[in-house]
Amino acid sequence: MAVKKYILLYSGMLYKNMRESTSYKLDFAVGVFAHLIIQISSLFCTIIVYNNVDTLGGFDFGECLILLGCYLLPMGIEEFFLHNVWSISKHVHSGSLDGYLTKPANTLFLLVVDGTNIHGFILTICGIIYLIFGFINTNIYVGCWKVIWLVICVISGAFIIFSITVFMETLSFWFTEVTNATVMIDSLRQLVRYPITIFHPFLQKFLIFVVPYAYTSFFSATLLFDLDKYMCYTYATPFVAMVMVMGAKKFFAFGLKNYSSPCGS
Amino acid sequence: MKNLQKDFYVNESKEMGVKGILENLIKKNRKKVKAVKNLSFEIAEGEIVGFLGPNGAGKSTTIKMMTGILTPTRGEVKVCGVIPYQKRQQNAKNIGVVFGHRTQLWWDLPVKDSFLLLKKIYEIDDLTYKKNLSYFMELLDMESFIERPIRQLSLGQRMRCDLAAAFLHNPSIVYLDEPTIGLDITSKKKIREFICEVNKERKSTIVLTTHDMSDIEQLATRVIVIANGDMIYDGTIEQLRRQYQNERVLTFSLKEDINKYLDLREWKHKVTVNYTNDKLVIRMPVNTPIKQMIDWVTSQYVVKDIKIDETSIEDIIEEVYKQCGNQYISM
Numbered sequence: 001m002a003v004k005k006y007i008l009l010y011s012g013m014l015y016k017n018m019r020e021s022t023s024y025k026l027d028f029a030v031g032v033f034a035h036l037i038i039q040i041s042s043l044f045c046t047i048i049v050y051n052n053v054d055t056l057g058g059f060d061f062g063e064c065l066i067l068l069g070c071y072l073l074p075m076g077i078e079e080f081f082l083h084n085v086w087s088i089s090k091h092v093h094s095g096s097l098d099g100y101l102t103k104p105a106n107t108l109f110l111l112v113v114d115g116t117n118i119h120g121f122i123l124t125i126c127g128i129i130y131l132i133f134g135f136i137n138t139n140i141y142v143g144c145w146k147v148i149w150l151v152i153c154v155i156s157g158a159f160i161i162f163s164i165t166v167f168m169e170t171l172s173f174w175f176t177e178v179t180n181a182t183v184m185i186d187s188l189r190q191l192v193r194y195p196i197t198i199f200h201p202f203l204q205k206f207l208i209f210v211v212p213y214a215y216t217s218f219f220s221a222t223l224l225f226d227l228d229k230y231m232c233y234t235y236a237t238p239f240v241a242m243v244m245v246m247g248a249k250k251f252f253a254f255g256l257k258n259y260s261s262p263c264g265s
Numbered sequence: 266m267k268n269l270q271k272d273f274y275v276n277e278s279k280e281m282g283v284k285g286i287l288e289n290l291i292k293k294n295r296k297k298v299k300a301v302k303n304l305s306f307e308i309a310e311g312e313i314v315g316f317l318g319p320n321g322a323g324k325s326t327t328i329k330m331m332t333g334i335l336t337p338t339r340g341e342v343k344v345c346g347v348i349p350y351q352k353r354q355q356n357a358k359n360i361g362v363v364f365g366h367r368t369q370l371w372w373d374l375p376v377k378d379s380f381l382l383l384k385k386i387y388e389i390d391d392l393t394y395k396k397n398l399s400y401f402m403e404l405l406d407m408e409s410f411i412e413r414p415i416r417q418l419s420l421g422q423r424m425r426c427d428l429a430a431a432f433l434h435n436p437s438i439v440y441l442d443e444p445t446i447g448l449d450i451t452s453k454k455k456i457r458e459f460i461c462e463v464n465k466e467r468k469s470t471i472v473l474t475t476h477d478m479s480d481i482e483q484l485a486t487r488v489i490v491i492a493n494g495d496m497i498y499d500g501t502i503e504q505l506r507r508q509y510q511n512e513r514v515l516t517f518s519l520k521e522d523i524n525k526y527l528d529l530r531e532w533k534h535k536v537t538v539n540y541t542n543d544k545l546v547i548r549m550p551v552n553t554p555i556k557q558m559i560d561w562v563t564s565q566y567v568v569k570d571i572k573i574d575e576t577s578i579e580d581i582i583e584e585v586y587k588q589c590g591n592q593y594i595s596m
Contacts, residue, residue: 005385005388008385009385009386012381012382012385013382015378016371016374016378016382019373019374019378020371020372020373020374023373023414095367096367097334098329098334098364098367099362099364099367099369101332101333101334101353101357102332102333102334102357102360102362102369103357103386103387104354104355104357104358104386104387104388105354105386106354107353110386257336257350258336259334259335259336260335261325261329261334261335
């Protein structure tokens, strides 16, 4: 029953989000344009790097394109479906969280579905294009099994990004304004667009065990490259995601107890 | 509700200008404030309770604890047998909320779409939804703007939508935090009529905070006055009037200027007299016979006109606030 309710609710919210995002047509178009520019410039960066070196951390240009694709896919999904989690601190700061707390549905769920970054789909499309070009460049064999695992890893990756953001944003219940801290942690994600093997072992461990962004790109790419060395991490991805989501949910509920709505409203 | 308490930490900054900015960055000036000190009351089904109190008295905080938004520091709250902050979702099904300063509806969404979304959130069945919507549309006169986004509605229209949204799922208790703030007379009237009607029809309990005394006079069957986080009055508005209304004001317009000394010594009751030229203002306690005074004045002067004023509810409330303010200072 509860699941059905949330699915219905989600469809309603999705419709609402689409409606909201498209009510300002110019802004929508500019957003599409801006995202395309960001993607093109990031691709240029990669091309420039590979004009100077043959391999980066043991990976050639084609493999790096695949990695970039694996990096963009969960990011696109997170932006499209779960991005509103970034507004937690805004709602805590302004007190608009009150409205969510008086509705008979999970507060975190309501918050997350109440908004979208509609441009996330551009990232996903770019990701797919990178993957295709990567495959053309590398002649990697991709079977059914790999596709299924890639989908699982991408969805898990989106939830890992989401959970880390929830953890950071939930801190706003104590510190009120935490956007800068969230941005700081989120910027670590920039690192995993490159093979993590190029980093110091300490940083690698950090990205695997502390802030597990490595699972959102690198370990889905190594699956495609048939690198047995990292296979256990790949298979751990959905479990890492589950643990992270549950932890984030608990932490959010814990933070909520400390919520002090602003005065005079 | 028993011995409800809520502490807050507030930030205070003493320095101003650049010094203030630096201080803000480095020091933490936290101070514990008791927003709600020790509140206990019960509300029966179907009552309309008016919450009164000066700004910062703890009204909103109390309501937020009753709605489950805030967790009390100490004490317990129970709404329809549910502890709101523990079983937030269960509690939310029973209640409707309107915050006058902030709409609960979606800014860019047409009103009817917002309602449809609420239908999904509250799991309202089709029949109830249709029935309620047409009933509210008629009662609140929403036909003309139901298809516009909230962003483009006037404050009065928006408040009507918010009210309808709060009652859509037949809640047994509705909290209205300043539902008439910033509205014109006709909008206010419409909203009051709506609240009255729904309360009668649906037996919904209504908890209302407001600074508009006419709201209270026309709606509330019971008044709770809160100041500095303490309850200072709980009862009907008539009782409050009787308790605090201590004087009546008689204003006489006289035919001629007052030129002789008014000798009130024979008047055994305590009265105060002011006069300017042809106006005579006498303030007297409520229990003094007013006719005697009028007779006495008319025997002394030729009177053109008499006006009798009772203390308005605004004055009474002001008096109540003042008294508790003094108490606070003397503590």
